[in-house]
Amino acid sequence: MKRSSQPFFWLLFGAGGMLSALIGAMLVFVTGVAAPLGLGVPADLLSYPNALALARGIPGKLFLFVVVTLFLWHAAHRIYHSLHDLGIPPGALAQAACYGVALAGTLAAAVALLAVGF
Amino acid sequence: MHRTFHRTMDGWWRRDPFFLRYMAREATAPFVAAYAIVLLVGIVSLVRGERAYDDWLEAMASPGWIAAHALLVLIFAYHTLTWFRIMPKTMPPVVVAGRKLTPAQITFAGIAVAVLLSLALWLVAAYVLP
Numbered sequence: 527m528k529r530s531s532q533p534f535f536w537l538l539f540g541a542g543g544m545l546s547a548l549i550g551a552m553l554v555f556v557t558g559v560a561a562p563l564g565l566g567v568p569a570d571l572l573s574y575p576n577a578l579a580l581a582r583g584i585p586g587k588l589f590l591f592v593v594v595t596l597f598l599w600h601a602a603h604r605i606y607h608s609l610h611d612l613g614i615p616p617g618a619l620a621q622a623a624c625y626g627v628a629l630a631g632t633l634a635a636a637v638a639l640l641a642v643g644f
Numbered sequence: 645m646h647r648t649f650h651r652t653m654d655g656w657w658r659r660d661p662f663f664l665r666y667m668a669r670e671a672t673a674p675f676v677a678a679y680a681i682v683l684l685v686g687i688v689s690l691v692r693g694e695r696a697y698d699d700w701l702e703a704m705a706s707p708g709w710i711a712a713h714a715l716l717v718l719i720f721a722y723h724t725l726t727w728f729r730i731m732p733k734t735m736p737p738v739v740v741a742g743r744k745l746t747p748a749q750i751t752f753a754g755i756a757v758a759v760l761l762s763l764a765l766w767l768v769a770a771y772v773l774p
Contacts, residue, residue: 546676547727547754551720552762554679556769558713562705566766568774572701574694576774581690590687594680601677608670611657627677635684641691 535603535625542600545593553593581642594635595628602628669726675719728754 561571570576580586606624610616657663686704689696703709731754732747739745745753 542676543723543727546720547724548758548761549765550676550679551717551724552765554713554716554720556766557683558679558704558716559710560769562710567770571769571774572704574690574697574701577686577690577697580773581687590683594684594687597676597680601673601680604670604673605677608667608673611667611670613653631680631684635687638684638688638691642687 535599538596538599539603540600542596542598543604545596546600550597578642581639582644584644587639587642587644591635591639595632598628598631599625665726669723669730672719672723672726675716676723679716679720724755724758728758 556567557572559565560567561569581590602624606616606620609620609624614620657667682704686697686700689700704713728751732745732750735750737744738750
């Protein structure tokens with residue numbers, strides 16, 4: 527019997543869904559609203575030196591990698607399974623489009639977070 | 645040959661509030677992906693150097709992007725609520741002190757943990773990082 531890859535994707539979906547449910551709203555608020563406006567956080571929170579230090583440190587590097595990749599895999603799996611509800615038949619093409627974006631994002635995040643240095 | 649009546653499936657999810665809520669919660673997914681991509685673009689620009697990164701940072705400080713992020717905050721908060729509302733249905737029963745936790749208790753616990761971790765994230769951003 528051919529093994530299904532779906533349990534693996536479901537695991538990533540669940541992990542990304544949980545992470546985004548736990549801290550997503552606050553993370554978006556901090557990076558997208560509070561930091562640009564200097565609202566409750568230092569105005570230079572995301573300045574080049576600060577962002578560089580965050581991405582070069584191991585905890586920050588891991589955090590950024592986990593957030594970007596798990597959010598993407600969560601969304602890819604959910605969108606793939608919603609296509610059927612919108613009348614788009616699930617299949618190899620839809621699967622490649624959804625999971626392909628998540629895979630490309632994962633590779634890009636890995637390369638960038640390694641290239642940024644330590 | 646019989647011609648049977650087939651009700652069209654177009655817009656089926658608009659027929660019932662339950663389906664509508666289902667589609668609303670599924671519809672958060674593209675926005676979660678959009679935020680991940682915005683963040684990824686920022687990380688890539690960080691690698692490309694200070695000028696590229698400052699361009700990204702400047703764009704993020706524009707009114708349009710701040711408004712978009714404010715909308716994203718609401719969508720993520722909706723995701724949090726729906727995620728923990730469904731959680732009782734997706735996990736095995738939890739027994740505490742000989743009694744099974746009710747779905748409402750599980751949902752409350754999940755949201756409470758989310759609030760605590762969000763508070764911790766804000767404290768790290770405000771006082772630890774810079």
